[in-house]
Amino acid sequence: MLAVTADDHPSAAGGPVAVLANPTAGRGRHRGLLPQVLHRLAAAGRPVRLLHARSADEAEAASHVAVDGGACALVAVGGDGTVHRALQAVAGTAVPFGPVPAGTGNDFAVDTGFPADPLAAADVIAAALRDGRTHPVDLARMTGPDGVRRWYGAVLAAGFDAIVNERANRMRWPRGPRRYDLAILVELARLRPRRYTLRLDGATHEVDAVLVAVGNCASYGGGMRVCPDADPTDGLLDVVVGGRFDRRTLMRVKPRIYRGTHVAHPLVRSYRARTVELVAEGITTYADGERALGLPLTVTAVPAAVRLLR
Template identity: 60%
Template sequence: MNIALLANPTAGKGRRAALLPAIKERLGAHVTVLGADSAAAARELAGRAVADGCDALVAMGGDGTVHLGLQAVAGTGTAFGIVPAGTGNDFAVRLGLPTEPLAAADAVAGALAAGATRDVDLARVRGEDGTSAWFGAVLAAGFDAFVNERANRMRWPKGAQRYNRAIVEELVALKPRQYTMRLDGAESRFASVLVAVGNTESYGGGFRIAAGADPTDGLLDVVVAEPLGRLALMGLRPKALKGTHIHDPRVSTYRAKVVELDAAGVTAYADGERICPLPVTIACVPGALKLLQQ
């Protein structure tokens, strides 16, 4: 087996970097570590490894590293393994994979030995600006996307405090946006502060925003909250950890194969990564991922 290992040593605040030699040993003798100093370089190396015919690509890191790996393997038939080593690991958790890195590496090695893969849906998003990207977890196009966008512009503070500051500042600036949405061609227009499209259930380290989303049903789950005030929006957050927010009368849920979404001044984020400004078209692609899982 020729295995390419895409590893992010900074994932999980660097706590897992020392495990890399043990992970490599567990995966087998023919493992090439793809070391890169930027996301763009990592994406290029992963794509090249798949194009050169590696038997499997394994991503060791958080949702961001997995996201980069998906760009390389989606729709190719190349097997994909995940060794969760980030902070949230939402995609891996919702797929039922081991969350402890060494156990996850053993599970990947076992699936490789058995030739066991599981077909998993992915979502493909295309922007009017020509952007094309795959995602496995959730696309945010409301409040959470604005928080990410603001946090990315900040230079201070560092770490989690930057994200917390971005939340506060976005709450101060909170206002409904006017959206146009088409679900399998059926159009609706509405005002909202929170819009999310899920292939799997959660984002942000366990917020089950698209509770009930099944990555094997060929459908995307769409969650829309009506215009809410600051206190009401924050009141939904603890419910979203349990997935019970979808029963709130101010929250609507839908399912569709293709979601078209437009709103002025909104930038979409998926798997926690910046994608592109709206408008976007998001399509569920059944079985686009060959996941190494027994």
């Protein structure tokens, strides 16, 4: 397959389907499926072009070039991290988007109605392309105090999980999943509630919390329903706050997140708003599992910000 480059400027109507693929997603377990995915996408009757990128930043840049250069659609083959990079290019544009879930965490794809099987998802996307069918869903737009903007589709983590991710990303040993497990142990030993200021559509809440999540969709981390009532078509963000948990309580409650029943715990509060201003010290947030902006920041629900091919 040829890469879409800045020199490719076909019209959007007749342009290619640009495909951003992460061969290491899901620890490479779907690596061999990419030729089949490309073949199934080609059944839509459009030329298919595989984007070339060697890093996450290059993947995002290649997505922008493809969209700006006239791609008729952008498809991301990978997990939530790959989707996150692709969304930066298609958000707020008329270029439709299709996620093929092939990562460790595929929360955005599954929560927005795509099959969990990559080949089945590719078939759904190809049929939507062939029929000219799209389905609008909301995205969340983050804005930092310096004006930097980023988009996300699933959930923004701004509490314990974000702190663990930041710790794991700073560690050079051990490699693989054990690094994350060790980061959890280190941060559990240091666990303390932090003071957050939440402004929800202008109403201020001062809270001491361990867990803070702002969801456009319900799930993060590969199926953890942290914001179980979030609906990516309602124009609203769901905010879930876990209060003054000690270590023992946190470890008892955390497994309940997979079922979404943690919101019934007396230390958990849920809110809903169009705009969320989030202030705390020393927190770097993670959106769609990717390192995002440091606090303070503002998150805004943007209705119908992306058109999905399904």
